[in-house]
Amino acid sequence: MRQGVLWTNLSRREISRRLASMGTPASRHVVRKLLKKHGLGTRKAGKKKSMGAHPDRNAQFENIGQIKAEYLAKGEPVLSIDTKKKELIGNFAREGQTHTQAQVQVQTFDHDFPSAGQGKLIPHGLYDLARNEGHMHLNTSTETSELCCACIAHWWSQHGCKHYPDAKGLLLLCDGGGSNASNRHVFKQALQDLADRLGLEIRIAHYPPYCS
Numbered sequence: 001m002r003q004g005v006l007w008t009n010l011s012r013r014e015i016s017r018r019l020a021s022m023g024t025p026a027s028r029h030v031v032r033k034l035l036k037k038h039g040l041g042t043r044k045a046g047k048k049k050s051m052g053a054h055p056d057r058n059a060q061f062e063n064i065g066q067i068k069a070e071y072l073a074k075g076e077p078v079l080s081i082d083t084k085k086k087e088l089i090g091n092f093a094r095e096g097q098t099h100t101q102a103q104v105q106v107q108t109f110d111h112d113f114p115s116a117g118q119g120k121l122i123p124h125g126l127y128d129l130a131r132n133e134g135h136m137h138l139n140t141s142t143e144t145s146e147l148c149c150a151c152i153a154h155w156w157s158q159h160g161c162k163h164y165p166d167a168k169g170l171l172l173l174c175d176g177g178g179s180n181a182s183n184r185h186v187f188k189q190a191l192q193d194l195a196d197r198l199g200l201e202i203r204i205a206h207y208p209p210y211c212s
Contacts, residue, residue, distance in 0.1 A: 078129040137151040
């Protein structure tokens with residue numbers, strides 16, 4: 001840490017307990033006020049630092065913006081797709097809290113071993129730009145190109161064909177990794193099969209490297 005920077009990874013409860021053991025009792029409320037007085041606030045890690053930059057990054061985003069505007073102007077659907085963080089299924093600890101009348105602590109496994117669960121949940125998200133609507137498909141298979149295209153097909157059958165009955169094409173915005181990678185021949189074949197099945201011309205606009 002930089003010289004003169006104060007920090008602690010102790011909770012207010014732990015600070016109060018340690019102060020009491022040293023002969024200086026102070027409640028968590030008092031500890032909170034003292035931390036605030038000395039300018040100590042809470043913080044957490046955030047995924048902000050890019051691991052790289054491509055020289056054509058801005059040019060590609062400008063190209064995507066132009067293509068997107070053309071599709072939206074014609075009333076054609078534009079979807080942004082991505083697979084979100086996978087989660088183990090089972091009695092595992094989760095972040096967050098709930099308000100409940102039952103004050104008994106929820107007991108979970110003390111280790112997150114995949115072998116102790118019932119599989120892995122794969123959330124695949126689709127965002128309809130024109131309608132400002134998001135859709136999430138929860139899957140328990142594996143992250144494959146076929147899964148990606150199956151989620152798009154499900155969105156079209158449940159929502160897309162109703163909101164865009166005259167659509168001739170579909171624009172997909174996505175990053176260049178995972179099941180929708182730009183260099184995956186399986187993904188291209190799955191897309192062609194999907195286009196033939198839906199009767200739509202499907203166009204892909206991949207984000208530049210290191211972008212999501």
